[in-house]
Amino acid sequence: MLYPLFFKPISKKRLWGGRKLIDFLNKPFHGSQIGESWELSTVSGDESVVSNGILQGKQLNELIEIYKADLVGMSVYERFGNYFPVLIKYIDAQKDLSVQLHPNDHLAKERYNSFGKNEMWYIMDADPGAQLIAGFSKDTDQNEYQQYLQNGQIEDLLHYESVKRGDAFFIRTGTVHAIGAGILLAEIQQTSDVTYRIFDWNRTDKHGNTRELHTKQALDAIDFAKWNDHKVAYTTESNQRNPMVHTRYFTTEIIVLEGEIYVETDQLDSFVVLMAVQGDNQISVDGTNYKLPFGSTVLLPACLTGFTIQANQSEVLMVTILGIPAQFSSSDRYSVNNIP
Numbered sequence: 001m002l003y004p005l006f007f008k009p010i011s012k013k014r015l016w017g018g019r020k021l022i023d024f025l026n027k028p029f030h031g032s033q034i035g036e037s038w039e040l041s042t043v044s045g046d047e048s049v050v051s052n053g054i055l056q057g058k059q060l061n062e063l064i065e066i067y068k069a070d071l072v073g074m075s076v077y078e079r080f081g082n083y084f085p086v087l088i089k090y091i092d093a094q095k096d097l098s099v100q101l102h103p104n105d106h107l108a109k110e111r112y113n114s115f116g117k118n119e120m121w122y123i124m125d126a127d128p129g130a131q132l133i134a135g136f137s138k139d140t141d142q143n144e145y146q147q148y149l150q151n152g153q154i155e156d157l158l159h160y161e162s163v164k165r166g167d168a169f170f171i172r173t174g175t176v177h178a179i180g181a182g183i184l185l186a187e188i189q190q191t192s193d194v195t196y197r198i199f200d201w202n203r204t205d206k207h208g209n210t211r212e213l214h215t216k217q218a219l220d221a222i223d224f225a226k227w228n229d230h231k232v233a234y235t236t237e238s239n240q241r242n243p244m245v246h247t248r249y250f251t252t253e254i255i256v257l258e259g260e261i262y263v264e265t266d267q268l269d270s271f272v273v274l275m276a277v278q279g280d281n282q283i284s285v286d287g288t289n290y291k292l293p294f295g296s297t298v299l300l301p302a303c304l305t306g307f308t309i310q311a312n313q314s315e316v317l318m319v320t321i322l323g324i325p326a327q328f329s330s331s332d333r334y335s336v337n338n339i340p
Helices: 060-067 074-080 105-112 142-150
Strands: 010-018 034-040 086-093 099-101 119-126 131-136 158-162 168-171 183-190 196-199 241-246 251-264 272-278 281-285 288-292 297-300 306-320
Touching (some): 010 086, 034 297, 086 272, 119 272, 131 168, 183 306
Antiparallel strands (some): 086 183, 119 168, 131 158, 251 306, 272 297, 272 306
């Protein structure tokens, strides 16, 4: 019988990483410059491994092959097969990340036999004055963009957002973006590791070398329009599911806990991922209690009928893959507060 599954986090050292994943989220990592904790992954070479119960030691991709729709949901399994459709992370940016973007599904499939990478960020902590980049500051085009790039003025074309804890952003494929220094966040994204780096703040390593840029590859992947809907508006009613983002790629809600809530899941036809983004929690499934401390993640199989979650004061992101109407096209913008 399937049960709530916890996985060993996978550490990723990055030149821009720090120690908040260790010191703040209590991740069992060592060293410095730890930029990412991969919580749920089936990326080749970085497959998540179960850390609890009778399935301890099994990889997530193995479990999908064995349990299929019981684990992920029938509609999810029909769409993705043995492929887990989301990659779940916590990210600590001690320094600015490079300015980058990700190709859409069509381009990623054509070039890399991969999915594209739409992603969502939830700000868990931000130093005073912290900013991120989301898109352009004005409508532009390929020629103007290249002129800014060649003249070393690309920073003047970017849109900066000051951030605080609780802010959320949806970053579509093609959107130039960068997480700024001093930000700790939870990231939900399509399972893809395809990134085009277009600007790296002229940084060099100790040998004076710069990191590779993907200037040419990025040109036909960039969305040159200025959009004002990157930041997500949402409500925070206590002890209920508050819609945040609903896309064909994933759906995210936030549960603000001051007590407890029972969430019925047997009609979702999807697995549920819970990310504890503020405070400690306890979940109960079929009479068994599980701790869900701050900074942890749990995967609830689709075959479970529901769960109770309780806390004195906390915030939990709830991620699912919900059915999307047939008329939903890949060019549609995401919708907010539109959970059916």
